Amino acid sequence: MRDFFAELEQRKQAGLYRTRRRISGPQKPVLTSNGKQLLSFCSNDYLGLANHPSSIEALRNALPETGLGGAASHLICGHHDAHHLLEERLAAFTSRSSALFFSTGYMANMGVISALAGRGDTIFSDRLNHASIIDGCVLSRAKVRRYAHGDVSTLATMLAETSGHKLVVTDGVFSMDGDVAPLVELSSVCREHGALLVVDDAHGFGVLGPHGQGSLAEFGLSEENVPILIGTLGKAAGTSGAFVAGPALLMDYLVQKARTYIYTTAMPPALALATCANLDLIEQGDERRTHLQSLIGRFRKEAVGLGYELMPSYTPIQPIMIGDNHVVLALSQALEERGLLVTAIRPPTVPEGEARLRVTFSADHSCGDLDYLMQALWECRYLLDSRSTVL
Structure with a gap:
């Protein structure tokens, strides 16, 4: 029998053991955890809509009309x-x-x-794609070829030497690095080699592009350029669920073939109406996005000035690269002792040797919140020097 206890102990020794944190109250910059208030810089609520009064009111108003549960799948009586x-x-x-x-x-x-x-098809996947993309590739039973992160030249070579149906899939904004995929180049090489391009814009939707339309809109990429767009509604949109958008023919095909759509109960319809209300807030949210970019720009300048190593990201995801699992845990704990919640990200979520603090910003953060974060990072700077003794 497999020794599950030994595996858990090994994870603890390697600094890879994961624990759940209980949160009380609504999602907002100041969270309550185990009775203690913590200023959070680890949420994906990029626009601060998860607790917006308009969204809550829309949900409250929808419930008498729609009821609570979805009750059945979309193809039975749940749509x-x-x-x-x-x-x-x-x-x-x-x-x-x-x-x-x-x-x-x-x-x-x-x-x-x-x-x-x-089976018989080939999927080309960026090496840093999200776990859900990786698992989707495995589930497909297609041949999967991974290309180096953002390496369009290598991808072009792979596509040129491959026949049959070809699918290229990438994150729009990479969830752990915060960088944006080379979408224009990817679109061009896919059209040249007859590949279908799928972009998961979970972390770009609501934040990037005109009126928050996402990373594809930021680069002026239409449905013709990128046929399949996937977006998440539990991040910048502030509610729950996800969507896929593209040509009507392909959406109809997914209704027939996508097992995770066919064989699951529909989401509560009231949440759909609350999301409609939040789409209005996203569309009218240029002031929120401007404030968000101001926080990001100032953080990058000051964090580098303190000697921290950042990734090349202009999105709300701002990783601080540490490397060692134990050091990043110590840094996260030191920040928590100062009233800050910043998550330590370790393998296998990121590659070996690339442990990091994943700092994320929300439009609901104030300039004072950022002041507090930078002061704490300055006070904890000494922990970086312990890397040489740990490694």
């Missing part, structure tokens, strides 16, 4: 008018022909990838 309205709003907002509402981003990636590729 509510509210779901359909959200799909129409998402298609229009992203300038796509059609859209489908999925229960989670993980389910969207697994369902879309495994539906659009199968």
